[in-house]
Amino acid sequence: MNAQGATGHLFLEMNEGPKVREALADGAVLLRAFALDGEAGLRTAIERIGSRAPFRHMTTPGGYRMSVAMTNCGRFGWVTDRRGYRYEPMDPDSGCPWPSMPAVFLDLAERAAREAGYAGFVPDACLINRYEPGARLSLHQDLNEEDFDAPIVSVSLGLPATFLFGGEDRVDRARRIRVLHGDVAVWGGPSRLFFHGVAPLKDGDHNVMGRQRINLTLRRAR
Numbered sequence: 001m002n003a004q005g006a007t008g009h010l011f012l013e014m015n016e017g018p019k020v021r022e023a024l025a026d027g028a029v030l031l032r033a034f035a036l037d038g039e040a041g042l043r044t045a046i047e048r049i050g051s052r053a054p055f056r057h058m059t060t061p062g063g064y065r066m067s068v069a070m071t072n073c074g075r076f077g078w079v080t081d082r083r084g085y086r087y088e089p090m091d092p093d094s095g096c097p098w099p100s101m102p103a104v105f106l107d108l109a110e111r112a113a114r115e116a117g118y119a120g121f122v123p124d125a126c127l128i129n130r131y132e133p134g135a136r137l138s139l140h141q142d143l144n145e146e147d148f149d150a151p152i153v154s155v156s157l158g159l160p161a162t163f164l165f166g167g168e169d170r171v172d173r174a175r176r177i178r179v180l181h182g183d184v185a186v187w188g189g190p191s192r193l194f195f196h197g198v199a200p201l202k203d204g205d206h207n208v209m210g211r212q213r214i215n216l217t218l219r220r221a222r
């Protein structure tokens with residue numbers, strides 16, 4: 001059976017059955033349904049983080065309000081405002097350190113990275129993105145980390161989304177990849193700096209997450 005048949009992605013847009021790996025590019029791999037075991041623990045942890053460091057719509061350096069709402073956990077959090085994009089040890093809204101990285105995030109990130117060929121991944125930052133219907137993320141590169149040797153582990157939860165995956169130049173044609181609840185992308189090596197984004201989220205009602213998509217991106221910031 002092929003990958004889509006085995007997991008029902010094509011027809012049901014639900015994750016079930018065996019784990020399947022898809023190459024996205026040299027160094028980037030999509031681990032279908034890798035986070036399904038233990039996803040309830042991830043949701044509990046996200047709720048705790050959101051109660052201490054609420055999701056907020058940050059402002060780009062150019063002055064635009066982002067449609068994606070964000071928060072962070074771990075030693076460093078990714079922020080943007082009129083002064084630029086950067087990692088900060090404190091939540092600028094509260095002046096307090098970001099909530100600690102839950103053990104279930106660390107464990108998932110380490111296992112997914114190892115599965116993708118990046119053993120020994122220890123993230124110190126997790127950006128949590130919340131998409132409501134219509135929210136999108138325009139094509140960008142992840143450039144604010146100090147060490148591009150570490151991969152990024154990206155976990156999709158909730159409504160299906162279309163991940164846009166381009167190349168090393170902004171104008172490179174982007175592939176469109178459907179990402180579903182429980183899918184994990186691991187991204188590093190030769191494709192670490194490739195352009196990518198998320199198409200406007202289609203409305204829907206996910207059985208455990210409701211009308212939203214949440215994405216965790218676990219990084220090594222410093």
Ligand code: MD6
Pocket residue numbers: 129137142152153154163185187196197198215217
């Ligand atoms: C998202 N993800 O999926 C946004 N960046 O909501 C990212 O921007 C991203 O998924 C680097 C590596 C993997 C990602």
Ligand code: FE
Pocket residue numbers: 140141142196
């Ligand atoms: Fe990114």
